[in-house]
Structure formats: structure tokens, C-alpha cells
Amino acid sequence: MISRRKFLTHIAAPTTLGLITYAFVIEPDFMLQVTRRKISLPNWTPGLKLRALTITDPHLVEPYMSLARWQKIIQTANDLQPDIIFMLGDYVSNITKIGTPVPVAKTAKAAAKLYAPLGVFSINGNHDWWSDAVAQKLQKGPPEAQKAFEDAGIPVLANSAVRLMKDGMPFWVTGTDSMIAIRIARQDFIGFDSLERTLGQVTDNAPIIHLAHEPDLFVKMPDRVSLTLSGTHPRRPSAHWWLFTRSAFVLWQPFCLWPYHRKWQAFGGV
Secondary structure (H helix, E strand, O other), rough: OOOOOHHHOOOOOOHHHHHHHHHHHHHHOOOOOOOOOOOOOOOOOOOOOOOOEOEEEOOEEEEEEEEHHHHHHHHHHHOOOOOEEEEEEEOOOOOOOOOOOOOOOHHHHHHHHOOOOOOOOOOOOHHHHOOHHHHHHHHOOOOOOHHHHHOOOEEEEOEEEEEEEEEEEEEEEEEEEEEOOOOEEEOEEOOOOOOHHHHHOOOEEEEEEEEEEHHHHHHHHOOOOOOEEEEEEOOOOOOOOOEEEEEEEEEOOOOOOEEEOOOOOOEEEO
């Protein structure tokens, strides 16, 4: 099988069609890879070992990122037997000219088969908001995707927190809503994230894992948070660079893991 490096090398002059083919056909359908990272976190309880699995930005659209492919990913996730599963949003695709978006209710129903002893937790992505015409018009939610996942039994952490226990040791999972939920103009958005309110629900000194769809929130994250997990890319990709602090992982569609787990790591823009 051709590797990602060789495939990209063979595109001497990338075209829009070539990039679309790679992003929506080659990578998700033929090159699904499981990336493992073993990390040491700041402010983490000694001896607390956690096997976490994260899925982000599937953007289901037939025939490129199909429901059948999503079901295979769900099965692969379960086969890995994680302690906990995090889903970082953007289940919906806005591509309508060259494909047919999968109804989010079907996406959520398939995701209901995910299993981990400590639970499966989700957050909203910006496309989950943008695809909901009613939410955009009313400028409020919850969006259809959130309701679908909650109906499927998967909690959606929209500025909320949950305290969990592993081997008798507690930790928190917190999640904020999208920073760019409502589109006002091309570069003008209304965000529904509230980091202060979310972290205000933490009632003790147990370590925190935070879920935030947009990685822009990293720069606001206090040292109190041991790890931040994020999907997608920074909301202003035309900028030259961003500085991320503390422990953070960016998971970029489709299912690529970019580690930023030291202080003051720089992420280059495009």
C-alpha cells in the first residue's frame, strides 16, 4: 500500500481535486491508522494510568466517509479496549455538491456501540453547529448533533464537567462548546464556549482532562488542567503561528495525531 508520504510526494502540483481526493477518499478510506502515544502529564496523580482513545472530525459524507466506514472505525475503537473514549466533534459534513452528508442521527446511532468501562464522552464541533439551520437562525442550541448523541446515550460536554474514578483515584473530564458556533460573516462568529464556567464545576484537586474542539482555547488554559484534547485546526489558519501552552494534543481530520505536550510549543499556520 502506498504511504501518505509517497502519495503526497507524487503530487508535484497539488490541485483542488487532488487535495479533495486525498482528504476525503485516500486518507479516511484506505489509510486508517491507529496512533499510540504514551505521555507523562503535569499535575497528574502518580500511579493513575489511563488508556484513552480519541476520535475526531469524521465529517460523514457518502460515498467518501461513509456510514459503513464509520462503523468499521467504531469496531476498531472497541477492539483496542480503551478505559475511556473521547469524541471531539464535527460529525457532520457540509459537502453537498460532490457527496451526500450522512444524517447525524445515523452517525450517533452507530457511535452508541462504542464501549469503554469509564464511558464515552463527546463535545460539539463548529460544523455540528453550522449544519443546523434552526440553531443558526435562532443563534442558540443545543444543535441537532448534540441532541442526537445524547439520545444515543452519549453525554455531550457543552460547558460541563464530570468526575470519574480509576483504580480508586479520581479525575475530571471537562468540555467546552464551540468557539465559532454561529456564523455571522466569513470571519465573524458567536462562540458558546465558557472555560471559566466549565472549570468552575470542578470541586476538588483531582487532575483534569479538558475537551475543546478548537485548539485556540489552549492559550487560555490554566496550569490546573493536565491535558487538553482538541480536534480540527486553529480558527484563523491564515495566521503565521500560535503558541500553545501546557499539555495538549491536536487531532486533525482525518484521525491524525499531532502532539504538543511541552510548554510553549509553536504550531505553524498554512
